Structures are given as C-alpha cells and as structure tokens.
Amino acid sequence: RxxxxxxxxxxxxxxxxxxxxxxxxxxxxxxxHHVDCARFLFGEVADVHAVRSxxxxxxxxxxxxxxxxxxxxxxxxxIEGNRWTAAPAANEALGSAxxxxxxxxxxxxxxxxxxxxxxxxxxxxxxxxxxxxxVYATTAHLAEALEAGRESPLEGRNYLRTMDAMFxxxx
Numbered sequence: 167r168x169x170x171x172x173x174x175x176x177x178x179x180x181x182x183x184x185x186x187x188x189x190x191x192x193x194x195x196x197x198x199h200h201v202d203c204a205r206f207l208f209g210e211v212a213d214v215h216a217v218r219s220x221x222x223x224x225x226x227x228x229x230x231x232x233x234x235x236x237x238x239x240x241x242x243x244x245i246e247g248n249r250w251t252a253a254p255a256a257n258e259a260l261g262s263a264x265x266x267x268x269x270x271x272x273x274x275x276x277x278x279x280x281x282x283x284x285x286x287x288x289x290x291x292x293x294x295x296x297x298x299x300x301v302y303a304t305t306a307h308l309a310e311a312l313e314a315g316r317e318s319p320l321e322g323r324n325y326l327r328t329m330d331a332m333f334x335x336x337x
Contacts, residue, residue, distance in 0.1 A: 168247020168261040169276075173222060173229050178250075185249075192218065192249060193335040200245045200261075201235065201335075202328040206319060207265075208241040210327065215337035221250060233335045241304025255305055 172179050179185040188195065193216065205211060218231035232246035247261060263274040272282045277289035304320065311318035318324075 167190070167244070167263070168200065168249075169252040170196065170249045170261075171252055172249065173225070173249035174251075176220060178225065185227075186225045188225075188227045190336060191225065192229055192231045192247065193233065193258040193332055194227070196249070197231070197233065197245050197247065197335070198328060201233075201331050202218075202325070203263075204235055204237065204243040204245070205328055205331070208237040208243065209239040210237065211334075212236045212238045213268070214334040216332055218335070220248040231335070 172181065173185075185191060185195065201211070213236040214233060216231060216233040218228035219231050220222075220228050221333040227249060230248040232244065235243040235245070237243060262276050265272040271283050272280065272287075274280050278288075279286060308318055308320055311320075
C-alpha cells in the first residue's frame with residue numbers, strides 16, 4: 167500500500183518538482199521499490215497485471231495504480247497506491263504492507279514496526295537519518311559484499327529483473 171501524499175495541493179511534489187514531467191511515474195518512481203521487495207521475499211515475478219490512472223491533470227504520468235504480481239513461488243502480490251492521499255509522518259516509509267498466509271497476518275507499518283496478531287516482532291531503532299537509515303544500511307551492505315567478494319541481491323544484474331517487472335506494469 168503506497169501512500170506518499172506529496173501530490174496534494176496547488177504545488178505537488180515540492181521537493182522533487184521534476185516528477186510532474188515524468189511520463190511514467192507511480193510505478194517507475196515509487197512502486198518499483200515494492201516490486202523489488204516482493205522479489206526479495208517471494209521469488210521471481212512470473213506474470214503482471216496492472217491498471218493505472220492519473221488524477222491530477224497538471225502532471226504527465228500516472229499518480230494512481232494497482233499491480234497484481236504472480237510470483238514463480240505461487241504467491242500473489244498486490245501493490246496499490248497513489249501519490250496524493252495520507253501523507254506519512256516525517257520518518258515513515260512510503261506506505262505499509264500486509265502479508266497474509268496460513269500462519270496468520272503479518273503487518274509492516276509505515277514506521278517499520280512489524281507485528282502479528284497485535285504482538286510486536288520488530289521495532290526499528292530510532293534515528294534522525296533519512297527513512298530509518300535505509301540508505302546507510304544499503305550502502306553498508308553493498309560495501310560488505312564487495313569487500314567479501316560475493317554478490318549482493320542489490321547488484322545491477324539482479325535489479326534488471328525488478329525493472330522488467332516494473333515495465334510490464336506499463337504493458
């Protein structure tokens with residue numbers, strides 16, 4: 167579930183005004199991260215069905231959409247969102263996640279808290295860095311993999327499969 171809120175009002179995307187001119191927007195700029203996360207958790211994308219729309223007439227690309235990904239593992243992933251409702255709090259990510267399975271329902275809140283059935287399983291450390299230190303953690307992971315001489319799921323060859331799935335949302 168993607169809720170960013172920066173597309174609201176008379177001056178949408180004030181921190182990144184170039185978003186207004188992007189012909190491909192919600193899936194290309196935002197949902198690609200959710201596709202990447204789905205691949206990390208559930209394997210490769212076998213099939214994609216997507217719908218997209220534009221609510222604001224003063225931007226070029228879509229700001230509303232939904233994608234259904236069928237994973238090779240048989241898992242079905244639904245990604246839906248927009249850029250104009252429910253802005254997250256300052257240190258929250260771009261949305262939330264609900265993972266439903268035979269063992270119960272796992273939720274990941276916008277602030278990174280993971281819980282199941284009301285029981286909290288994980289709370290990220292409090293930090294004043296951007297998005298809970300995600301950029302720092304990613305950079306540290308890549309540096310560690312390079313130093314150890316091993317591949318990382320974040321490397322370009324792997325990420326091309328995420329990009330392929332994202333572009334399939336437009337086809």
